[in-house]
Amino acid sequence: MMFEAKISLSEVMATLFTMTFILISVRIMGNMTRKHILPPGPWSLPIVGNLLQLGEHPHLSFIQMRKKYGDVFLLKLGMVPVVVVNGLDMVKQVLLRDGESFAGRPKMHTFSFFADGKSLSFSVEYGESWKLHKKIASKALRSFSKSEAKTSTCSCLLEEHVCAEASALVKMFLELSLEKGDFDPTGITTCTVANVVCALCFGKRYEYNDEEFLTSSVNPADFIPWLQNYRPITRRIRSYVLCVCVFNPIFIKAASWLTIYFAGFDTVSTCLFWIFLYLVNNSDIQTKIQEEIDGKIGLRSPRFNDRKDLHYTEAFISEILRHTSFIPFTIPHRSMKETIINGYLIPQDICIFVNMYQVNHDETLWENADLFRPERFLNENGELDKSLAEKVLIFGMGIRKCLGEDIARNEIFIILTTILQQLKLEKCLQDQLDLTPVYGLSMKPKPYQIQVALRT
Numbered sequence: 001m002m003f004e005a006k007i008s009l010s011e012v013m014a015t016l017f018t019m020t021f022i023l024i025s026v027r028i029m030g031n032m033t034r035k036h037i038l039p040p041g042p043w044s045l046p047i048v049g050n051l052l053q054l055g056e057h058p059h060l061s062f063i064q065m066r067k068k069y070g071d072v073f074l075l076k077l078g079m080v081p082v083v084v085v086n087g088l089d090m091v092k093q094v095l096l097r098d099g100e101s102f103a104g105r106p107k108m109h110t111f112s113f114f115a116d117g118k119s120l121s122f123s124v125e126y127g128e129s130w131k132l133h134k135k136i137a138s139k140a141l142r143s144f145s146k147s148e149a150k151t152s153t154c155s156c157l158l159e160e161h162v163c164a165e166a167s168a169l170v171k172m173f174l175e176l177s178l179e180k181g182d183f184d185p186t187g188i189t190t191c192t193v194a195n196v197v198c199a200l201c202f203g204k205r206y207e208y209n210d211e212e213f214l215t216s217s218v219n220p221a222d223f224i225p226w227l228q229n230y231r232p233i234t235r236r237i238r239s240y241v242l243c244v245c246v247f248n249p250i251f252i253k254a255a256s257w258l259t260i261y262f263a264g265f266d267t268v269s270t271c272l273f274w275i276f277l278y279l280v281n282n283s284d285i286q287t288k289i290q291e292e293i294d295g296k297i298g299l300r301s302p303r304f305n306d307r308k309d310l311h312y313t314e315a316f317i318s319e320i321l322r323h324t325s326f327i328p329f330t331i332p333h334r335s336m337k338e339t340i341i342n343g344y345l346i347p348q349d350i351c352i353f354v355n356m357y358q359v360n361h362d363e364t365l366w367e368n369a370d371l372f373r374p375e376r377f378l379n380e381n382g383e384l385d386k387s388l389a390e391k392v393l394i395f396g397m398g399i400r401k402c403l404g405e406d407i408a409r410n411e412i413f414i415i416l417t418t419i420l421q422q423l424k425l426e427k428c429l430q431d432q433l434d435l436t437p438v439y440g441l442s443m444k445p446k447p448y449q450i451q452v453a454l455r456t
């Protein structure tokens, strides 16, 4: 028997209507059961994502985007979805309250070059072995900081190294000034800081004319995976990592020390580049620090222990860290599991950028945030307001917090006070000093020159 299938237009319409109705209902039901949606964010282009919208200063572009999308938004850097987190409360949730859920590191091309991808800071794996690794590195740093000085009256070996390097830097500044008049202080400062970290990691110091110090940069292959096979980029990053290991090849295997070497010298030297620039730009502030050094330390060498008495100097360092926010983001984090923040669903394995710069320039936390004013950290008795100073967010917080904060703060303090105890830093007359940073993983000042004179 044969059936003749005749379907009328009205039947087709009815079927389509029913199917559309079912689809919409399923969608609504799905949303009702999932409840949470992905964070909002700007539309992105194929392949490049939102890269073209970031401009020269992504941390500032993110501050603009925050005005439209709120504290937590989603965009694409190249082909990689990234959640950007702003606002102290959201940052605390991601790094502290839900710290375990966001303690991973994303798989990035650059990170794979550090200690075969097993470095403490950049390892994708986060788990028991990583926790042990961090504990060992933390203990090693602490024991080095506390171990007894060899030849001096310093309180520990670290202090001995830092004080010796700071004195050598003063001499170099004077020599360069005599030789050239104006000079760029960044190269020798990098060498000074690298020598402290080398003493920590390799038990060795290098001469000031070693030129193997490179600046860090952003690797486009992290965000557009196709570029990972583009040899010039791969070669550049590999040579950046290897050039340091060439100093001492056995350390290629020493993942913790290599990480500490990288983490410890670029950050501290960048901070000092900014300090010198702000000092020559604000001679009144320089004078105040010198008066404090003269009154509290006098002619003897500055020591770590002096930090507790030099309130203005400590306030100045805190304001440098806040105002420059030269590490604008933490090292990228990765969500370890599906988590809800600010009412939005953050899927597992999403790359997270924490915008520390925004927190340090948030007008609701800092009055006249864009002004450079060390006094903001002093109470009515002229003492450092420690709880306010701790609000400056530049070392991260929580599980992934920087291991070297104490070392960094001590080192910066000694180098700054040793220099200002003996020298006056001045800008070159013809120089227009520019405080706009050059963007990078750590933001550096544009090249500048200074002059120094012995204090009388």
Ligand code: HEM
Residues within 6 Å of the ligand: 120, 121, 122, 134, 137, 141, 259, 260, 263, 264, 265, 267, 268, 271, 327, 329, 330, 331, 332, 394, 395, 396, 397, 399, 400, 401, 402, 403, 404, 405, 407, 408
């Ligand atoms: C002013 C100087 C410094 C600044 C601003 C700084 C800042 C940071 C930041 C923002 C992070 C990432 C935090 C995160 O991802 O949430 C970090 C991680 C780290 N820093 Fe520092 N750092 C400084 C100096 C140092 C020094 C001197 C050392 C060692 C001697 C060091 C060792 C480390 C290590 C090992 C990590 C990795 C921690 C982890 O992945 O769990 N840092 N630092």
